[in-house]
Amino acid sequence: MKVEVKKISLENYKKFPSKSVDLFPRTEISGRNREGKSTLQDAYLDVLTGKMANGTEPTSVRRKENGVEVEEDIVREIETVINGREITLKKVTKKGKSSSSTSYFLNGGVKLSKADFNDFLKEEIASPETIAMCSNPSVFLNMLRKxxxxxxxxxxxxxxxxxxxxxxxxxxxxxxxxxxxxxxxxxxxxxxxxxxxxxxxxxxxxxxxxxxxxxxxxxxxxxxxxxxxxxxxxxxxxxxxxxxxxxxxxxxxxxxxxxxxxxxxxxx
Structure with missing residues (x-):
């Protein structure tokens, strides 16, 4: 099993109106506080595990302007290469009158249910828990403490x-x-x-x-x-x-x- 993350693209996700970051076998992301370093990690784990880096649900990720949430869709997309195959994973959250709804896409246009999307990840990569633990050492250390x-x-x-x-x-x-x-x-x-x-x-x-x-x-x-x-x-x-x-x-x-x-x- 070999999984490479090649690119992360965001729209209206936290502080970013639009942002794309190319990733390589060794990528260093640096910057001042509150410039979005943790946001990239959150978006990555949001797509692959359904949770933020701290283990909470992604319920407050919509970008705000002047303290008010924007109406546009929230998009987080990850371009990967899994065992030599190029695969794009995307989540799109639309804002409704009373609540938001999230859609799941594979390779751009193939829409999946949340269950099918998660099943695909489990089969092709690993379970959400395993992905989180391998991507973020603090997840396992917190589990060990508990x-x-x-x-x-x-x-x-x-x-x-x-x-x-x-x-x-x-x-x-x-x-x-x-x-x-x-x-x-x-x-x-x-x-x-x-x-x-x-x-x-x-x-x-x-x-x-x-x-x-x-x-x-x-x-x-x-x-x-x-x-x-x-x-x-x-x-x-x-x-x-x-x-x-x-x-x-x-x-x-x-x-x-x-x-x-x-x-x-x-x-x-």
Whole structure:
């Protein structure tokens, strides 16, 4: 899949009566505040995702003159090349007496319903959520802050990650599936999850030590055979689980480092 955006054209969109910007493999857009840099990003995401760069609905994009909205149509058009095919995507919003209506066009004259337009984008490019996340790093970072599990699920879908296939190729990560599904850490950040597992491991060690001390104490008592047997069984169970607790803690450390590296790449 290769998608190139070649040109963005606007009419009566925010501050622009008419504006066209040619884009290249590497394009730098600069200017003073309120000159329209963010407007180009909004228009791009408006067409491809139906949302603005900040995630809100595009309800206040009509250009104004002297504080009054103009009557002319709002046009935002993107010229793209998708897998070698030139495709133009356009949205036109007309102002009505009580509300506005938006029409969707493909390659200039082919009018589509909103559903068909979005289906075309999903099939040819990606879902609106994926496009937004790949076009604007803050979208994913905001998702990560709200829910680590949702962010992980979105990345899994984008990368077409298969847990079973990964584990079969990387046996050392066989506990990954169990850890990710653990409800106690599911919605925690890597840092919080590592902290929680360390606390759990510390508690288990303390519990095992207390059991051992109790066994030693009871062994000195003549009638402590039943209690000793019960505590020895409990201690054996605790010790059998120590490798799992340690491995879970070790795996979360690796996950924390990987997520930190991903954050750095996203910011860059």
């Amino acid at each position: 829910s680590t599990s949702d962010a992980r699920e979105t990345l899994t879908k984008i990368c077409k990650f298969d847990m079973e296939e990964f584990i079969s190729s990387n046996p050392s990560f066989k506990l990954a599936k169990e850890i990710i599904k653990d409800k106690s850490i599911k919605n925690k950040s890597p840092e919080e999850a590592v902290k929680a597992l360390r606390s759990d491991l510390k508690e288990k060690k303390a519990e095992s030590k207390k059991t051992s001390d109790d066994i030693s104490k009871l062994s000195k008592e003549e009638d402590g055979h039943t209690s000793i047997s019960s505590m020895e069984s409990k201690n054996r169970s605790l010790m059998r689980n120590f490798p799992n607790w340690k491995n879970r803690n070790r795996f979360l450390k690796v996950q924390k480092k990987a997520m930190t590296a991903f954050h750095m790449k996203s910011v860059v």
